[in-house]
Amino acid sequence: MTExxxxxxxxxxxxxxxxxxxxxxxxxxxxxxxxxxxSASPLPAEEFPSLRIGVSGGFVFRESGMPGWTPGADARLxxxxxxxxxxxxxxxxxxxxxxxxxxxxxIERDGSRGTVTTPDVRVVDILAGWGLSNAxxxxxxxxAGLLLGNRFMLFDLPAEAAGRLESEMLAGxxxxxxxxxxxxxxxxxxxxxxxxxxPRWDTIGISAGMAFEVSTPGWIRWVLR
Amino acid sequence: MKNWIGIAVVxxxxxxxxAFGQAVTHDRHAAVTEWxxxxxxxxxxQATGSVRLSELFRMMPALETWSSDRYTHxxxxxxxxxxxPAPVDILLDGVSIPSFLIDRVLTESLPVSPGDLTALSYHxxxxxxxxxxxxxxxxxxxxxxxxxxxxxxxxxxxNETGDPGPARHTDALANNVDRSGPAxxxxxxxxxxxxxxxxxxxxxxxxxxxxxxxxxVRGTYxxxxxPVITQFAPFAQIRRSGERLRLHLxxxxxRRKDFIYHEAAGREWPARLRRTWAAGxxxxxxxxxxxSLRGDASRNSLSNRPSFIELPxxxxxxxxxxxxxxxxxWSLVSLKFSAGARxxxxxxxxxxxxxxxxxxxxSVSHAGSAWSSRIAIHGAQLADTSWQSSDYSWHASASISxxxxxxxxxxxxAGTQGHFPEPGNLLTWSKPGIELGDWIPGNESIGxxxxxxxxxxxxxxxxxxxxxxHGWAQAHIRTFNGHVMPDxxxxxxxxxxxxxxxxxxxxxxxxxxxxxxxxxxxxxDERIAWRAFFQFYHVSSQGDDVYFRHQTGFPRHRFxxxxxxxxxxxxxxxxxxxxxxxxxxxxxxxPARRVIPADITAxxxxxxxxxxxxxxxxxxxxxxxxxxxxxxxxxxEEQLAIRLTLSITPVSRIHTP
Numbered sequence: 001m002t003e004x005x006x007x008x009x010x011x012x013x014x015x016x017x018x019x020x021x022x023x024x025x026x027x028x029x030x031x032x033x034x035x036x037x038x039s040a041s042p043l044p045a046e047e048f049p050s051l052r053i054g055v056s057g058g059f060v061f062r063e064s065g066m067p068g069w070t071p072g073a074d075a076r077l078x079x080x081x082x083x084x085x086x087x088x089x090x091x092x093x094x095x096x097x098x099x100x101x102x103x104x105x106x107i108e109r110d111g112s113r114g115t116v117t118t119p120d121v122r123v124v125d126i127l128a129g130w131g132l133s134n135a136x137x138x139x140x141x142x143x144a145g146l147l148l149g150n151r152f153m154l155f156d157l158p159a160e161a162a163g164r165l166e167s168e169m170l171a172g173x174x175x176x177x178x179x180x181x182x183x184x185x186x187x188x189x190x191x192x193x194x195x196x197x198x199p200r201w202d203t204i205g206i207s208a209g210m211a212f213e214v215s216t217p218g219w220i221r222w223v224l225r
Numbered sequence: 226m227k228n229w230i231g232i233a234v235v236x237x238x239x240x241x242x243x244a245f246g247q248a249v250t251h252d253r254h255a256a257v258t259e260w261x262x263x264x265x266x267x268x269x270x271q272a273t274g275s276v277r278l279s280e281l282f283r284m285m286p287a288l289e290t291w292s293s294d295r296y297t298h299x300x301x302x303x304x305x306x307x308x309x310p311a312p313v314d315i316l317l318d319g320v321s322i323p324s325f326l327i328d329r330v331l332t333e334s335l336p337v338s339p340g341d342l343t344a345l346s347y348h349x350x351x352x353x354x355x356x357x358x359x360x361x362x363x364x365x366x367x368x369x370x371x372x373x374x375x376x377x378x379x380x381x382x383x384n385e386t387g388d389p390g391p392a393r394h395t396d397a398l399a400n401n402v403d404r405s406g407p408a409x410x411x412x413x414x415x416x417x418x419x420x421x422x423x424x425x426x427x428x429x430x431x432x433x434x435x436x437x438x439x440x441x442v443r444g445t446y447x448x449x450x451x452p453v454i455t456q457f458a459p460f461a462q463i464r465r466s467g468e469r470l471r472l473h474l475x476x477x478x479x480r481r482k483d484f485i486y487h488e489a490a491g492r493e494w495p496a497r498l499r500r501t502w503a504a505g506x507x508x509x510x511x512x513x514x515x516x517s518l519r520g521d522a523s524r525n526s527l528s529n530r531p532s533f534i535e536l537p538x539x540x541x542x543x544x545x546x547x548x549x550x551x552x553x554x555w556s557l558v559s560l561k562f563s564a565g566a567r568x569x570x571x572x573x574x575x576x577x578x579x580x581x582x583x584x585x586x587x588s589v590s591h592a593g594s595a596w597s598s599r600i601a602i603h604g605a606q607l608a609d610t611s612w613q614s615s616d617y618s619w620h621a622s623a624s625i626s627x628x629x630x631x632x633x634x635x636x637x638x639a640g641t642q643g644h645f646p647e648p649g650n651l652l653t654w655s656k657p658g659i660e661l662g663d664w665i666p667g668n669e670s671i672g673x674x675x676x677x678x679x680x681x682x683x684x685x686x687x688x689x690x691x692x693x694x695h696g697w698a699q700a701h702i703r704t705f706n707g708h709v710m711p712d713x714x715x716x717x718x719x720x721x722x723x724x725x726x727x728x729x730x731x732x733x734x735x736x737x738x739x740x741x742x743x744x745x746x747x748x749x750d751e752r753i754a755w756r757a758f759f760q761f762y763h764v765s766s767q768g769d770d771v772y773f774r775h776q777t778g779f780p781r782h783r784f785x786x787x788x789x790x791x792x793x794x795x796x797x798x799x800x801x802x803x804x805x806x807x808x809x810x811x812x813x814x815x816p817a818r819r820v821i822p823a824d825i826t827a828x829x830x831x832x833x834x835x836x837x838x839x840x841x842x843x844x845x846x847x848x849x850x851x852x853x854x855x856x857x858x859x860x861x862e863e864q865l866a867i868r869l870t871l872s873i874t875p876v877s878r879i880h881t882p
Contacts, residue, residue: 068395097391118394153391168390169867196386196865198402 048216048224052087054078056189056209060095065201068118069097076207081216081224083130088224091127091147096120099156120156125149125170125193141185143176151195170195185211259626259635260687262697262744262758263288264346269754272789272799274830274843274870275339276381276408277429278332284801284828288347288364299329302362303349303740304762305681305703307776308488309711310361312647313347314354317366318464320473321354322504325649326525326542327485333429334479334500336460338410340379340872341368349701351639351681353620355519356546356565357582357605359645370466371416371423375875382406383847387864388434402864404432421464429456433484438493441724442484445664446495447531456481469510476503482530488812489651489713490665491724494537495530515552519565521545525649535662537573542648544569548584561588569648571659578657580646581608598625607644618643632688632695640680652709655730671730675707693749704737710775716814726812736772739763753790759783774812780805780824795834797841802827825850832870843870 056078060071074095080087099118131145148171157164170193178187188208195201216224265285275281282288282300300313312325317337324331344367354360383405389396407430414423431454433439442452460477478501484493502523509516522545529536548565564585571578588601603620619642626635646653654661655670681703690696712731715724744758761782766773782805789799803826809818827850832843845868852863 066391069391099394118391121391155391155394163393166388166390168388169384169386195390197390197392198387198864199389199392201390201392 048081048083048221050081050213051216051220052080052185052211052213054080054185054187054209054211056187056207058189058205058207060203061190061206062204063202065195065197065199066097068100069121070100071203072096072098074205074207076209078211080131083224086130086132086145087143089127089129089131089145089147091125091129091149093125093127095123095125097123122154122156124152126152127170129174131174131176139180141176141178141180141187144174146173147171147191147193168195168197168201183212187211259348259624260633260685261346261348262685262687262699262742262746263349264344266748266754267343268791268797269787269789269799270339270342270345271841272791272797272830272832273339274381274799274832274845274868276379276410276870276872278335278337278339281339281342281345282332282364285345285347300332300362300364301779302347303701303742303760304779305349305701305738305740306361307710307738308778309775311359311645312361312649314352314358314360314363315366316354316363317475318368318473319471320475320504320506321358321519321521322475322502323354323358323521323523323544323546324500324502325647326498326500327487327649328651331479331498331500333427333456334458334477334481334502336425336427336458336462336475336477337366337368338379338427340377340410340874341412343367343369349699350637350683351620351622351641351679351703353586353601353603353622355521356548356567356584357618357645358546358567358647359620359641370418370421370464371414371875372418373875374413374415376411376413377873377875378409378411379870379872380407380409381868381870382408383866383868385864385866387851403435403438406430419465419467421462421466423464424459424461426457426459427479428458430454438484441486441492442495445492445532445534445536446484447533452484452495454481454483471506471508471510474503474505478502487651487665489668489711489726489728490661491715491726492664494664495532496536497528497530498525499528500525513554515550515554517550517552518548519550520547534664536664537659537661540571540573540659542569542571544648557591557593559590559592561590562586571648571654571657573659576657576659578659579609580648582606583608595629596625596627599623605643605645607646616644618645620645632686634686635684637683637685638681639683640678642678643676644674652711652730665728667729669729671709671732674709674732677708678704678706679708680704690745692747693752694745694747696743696745698741698743700739700741702737702739704735705772706735707732708734708772710734710771712771713774713812714814715812731771734769734772734775736764736766736769736776738765738776751793753788756785756787758785777811778808780808782806795838795841796832797834797843798829798831800827800829824852830868838874840871840873843872844868845870 056076057073058076059073063071072095074093076091076093078089078091080089097120099120127147127149129145129147131143133143134141150167151170152167153165155164172191172193174189174191176187176189178185187210188206190204190206192204193202263285270281273281273284288300288302301308301310302313309328313330315322315324315330315335317335322335324334346365348363348365350362352360352363354363385402385404387402408428410425410427412423412425414421416422433442433452433454439452446452456479458477458479460475462473462475465472478499481498483496483498485496486493500523502521504521505519507518524541524543526539526541528539544567546565546567548563550561550563552559552561566584567582569580582605584603584605586601586603588599590599591597600623601621605618607616607618622637622639624635624637627633651668655668658670661668681701683701685697685699687695687697709730709732711728713726713728715726740760740762742758742760744756747755764773764776766776783803785801785803787801791797805824807820807823809820826848828845828847829849830843830845832841834841847866847868848863849865851865
């Protein structure tokens with residue numbers, strides 16, 4: 001069993017879906033309006049008054065650039081707060097990727113092709129970004145923004161092996177939509193991320209979860225200021 | 226001899242210029258008085274997010290640097306000296322700090338970082354920087370006199386995108402890329418506006434993971450560890466800046482685990498470089514009379530790290546210079562005499578090569594409110610330990626400038642005749658027979674040389690166009706005669722393969738080079754700073770192939786646009802867009818010789834002041850077009866890189882509208 005490796009990335013299907021995601025994101029940005037537009041003053045009376053903490057789970061809907069691995073489910077934690085007319089967001093995600101046992105390697109050092117076993121890898125994304133949100137008091141909410149951060153990868157290799165721990169930068173747009181039910185927000189999210197490797201490693205992920213809002217502790221507000 | 230006719234004409238005209246203008250006070254303390262279009266202000270420098278001098282020099286308008294590997298830089302200035310120019314004079318607050326070794330300026334060993342700087346300017350042209358030190362231009366670095374106790378520092382990492390990431394497990398030929406940093410600098414000290422006592426340290430780290438570099442490194446470096454360059458450079462300084470008395474003493478050391486690349490070798494030298502240095506200046510002004518004493522001393526020692534090839538045996542380069550000057554001024558005119566000496570020794574395994582160079586110089590200058598002029602002659606005698614020599618070298622220069630309300634114009638003429646050897650130059654190392662092993666086999670002296678001559682004419686004009694917009698033009702023409710130059714060729718039969726250059730010195734090369742530039746700038750407080758220029762070269766080798774291959778090797782046409790700003794509230798940004806025309810690396814024989822396509826460079830930085838302006842966080846996107854840098858066939862494939870910089874400052878950088 002050999003797996004063909006696309007000669008160009010992203011693949012056509014990925015590009016098509018990716019362009020749809022970008023279209024949705026663009027429309028979302030146009031439809032959403034800054035929180036500040038809904039209020040009389042350009043900024044809240046108190047900076048960073050609240051933190052919205054969201055927990056969610058999801059899966060990779062499409063990926064390219066990692067032909068030797070299969071993505072597992074992920075767990076995410078996000079924290080965001082009003083800032084500069086939108087929302088400042090910090091996000092973390094964990095996912096395990098299972099290595100395939102018989103991947104046909106592209107080229108071996110001696111010029112031949114062969115079968116290699118790719119190691120399992122555990123991935124942690126740490127991201128930060130900013131986005132726009134529609135009216136905070138509307139029952140249905142829509143948010144969209146950009147995230148930038150680092151992907152940390154721990155490969156299932158001996159401790160002394162070179163390249164056991166790697167990190168690469170990644171960035172991409174996200175769209176979050178949902179419903180407010182009392183103090184809880186139920187949401188779904190689509191996120192397209194590009195890891196800036198060569199070849200590029202792209203993923204489109206879908207997740208669902210809930211978020212709740214708390215007052216910002218004084219020391220966090222001091223740090224954010 | 227005809228080269229001197231021009232000097233004689235200008236010199237004979239200069240006294241007449243004294244008839245123009247009103248008297249102004251002679252500024253004895255000004256290190257570099259002339260205006261230069263190649264400059265950056267403090268806010269422009271901070272907006273770049275640079276933490277290394279080399280990062281700053283590389284992006285500075287028209288201060289061309291050449292790097293095969295991004296971690297060593299040769300400062301070419303306007304390219305007037307070709308690919309192997311004389312060292313540039315690094316002038317830190319008026320103190321010259323020699324830092325030239327193996328044909329390059331050791332910028333990272335200097336006791337200054339971009340975060341220290343309040344101004345930076347480059348002044349092209351043949352110059353003398355102390356006794357018998359002929360330089361190709363001056364880089365003037367200015368820092369501030371801090372008051373009170375202070376501490377500052379910065380840290381930056383550059384992460385280049387394009388690493389294979391997980392793909393390295395499925396594609397054994399996936400190229401890795403470099404990582405750089407963290408690079409840091411720290412300062413602490415005390416000052417009261419007149420006195421400053423400061424200590425600091427610069428550290429640096431480069432991970433040579435790029436396949437192209439690490440492939441060469443693997444060919445020489447025999448330890449199975451990741452090739453990493455490290456540097457640790459502490460220093461201390463004491464400075465007094467008064468009306469009548471000025472004092473500046475600096476001393477430091479830098480220790481560097483290095484992989485020294487030289488185009489004559491074609492591969493890296495795994496070396497340990499230890500550099501210990503001190504420099505200083507003392508100036509006393511009694512009104513009509515000014516006295517000054519300047520000196521420096523340094524020791525550079527090079528030793529090896531484990532290697533597969535025979536490396537140069539450990540060697541040391543020691544040099545010292547001292548110069549005293551007497552400056553007398555009468556209203557419009559100033560007369561300055563100076564005398565000094567420079568000595569250096571290169572030693573390797575019992576071999577010692579010593580050079581003593583006593584010097585004397587005299588200059589006459591006139592400074593009016595509109596017109597100013599200066600003529601200077603510098604003579605040096607090249608001697609050995611027995612002082613037996615009749616080899617004399619001369620440098621003469623003359624300049625005249627006019628400054629009006631709408632602009633200024635200056636003309637400079639400079640010439641050298643004879644040798645001004647540099648102990649950090651490979652050509653100097655070839656004379657006593659310094660062995661460079663398999664790194665550069667055959668760096669042999671050619672024996673008797675003819676007397677080299679260089680003559681340069683420069684012109685700089687600046688005019689106010691409208692409001693804060695200035696236009697400027699600059700032209701320099703330099704002629705060479707009787708020079709020793711490297712005859713270097715690279716013959717890759719199949720167009721690829723290891724770099725195994727053939728290198729030998731040959732003499733009596735002549736030709737000329739003409740560099741012209743026009744530019745536009747707008748510099749106004751609290752508004753966007755704009756700089757744009759277009760520069761182009763013309764080289765004539767008059768059929769001398771060695772001269773042509775030596776003097777070319779960079780784009781003939783270059784354009785750059787740079788803008789930066791600091792917004793109220795502490796947001797700062799910078800963007801730079803550049804274009805370089807296509808060119809051919811001339812030392813490559815067919816079929817390896819190829820045209821390097823025109824290059825477009827773009828980079829941008831945005832940052833925000835934090836903690837009431839006492840810290841800055843900046844993010845820079847470098848090489849946004851994500852293209853390989855074509856500045857050298859041995860260079861690396863460079864991808865889009867992201868630099869994160871965090872700096873703390875002793876003075877709040879927030880300003881309110």
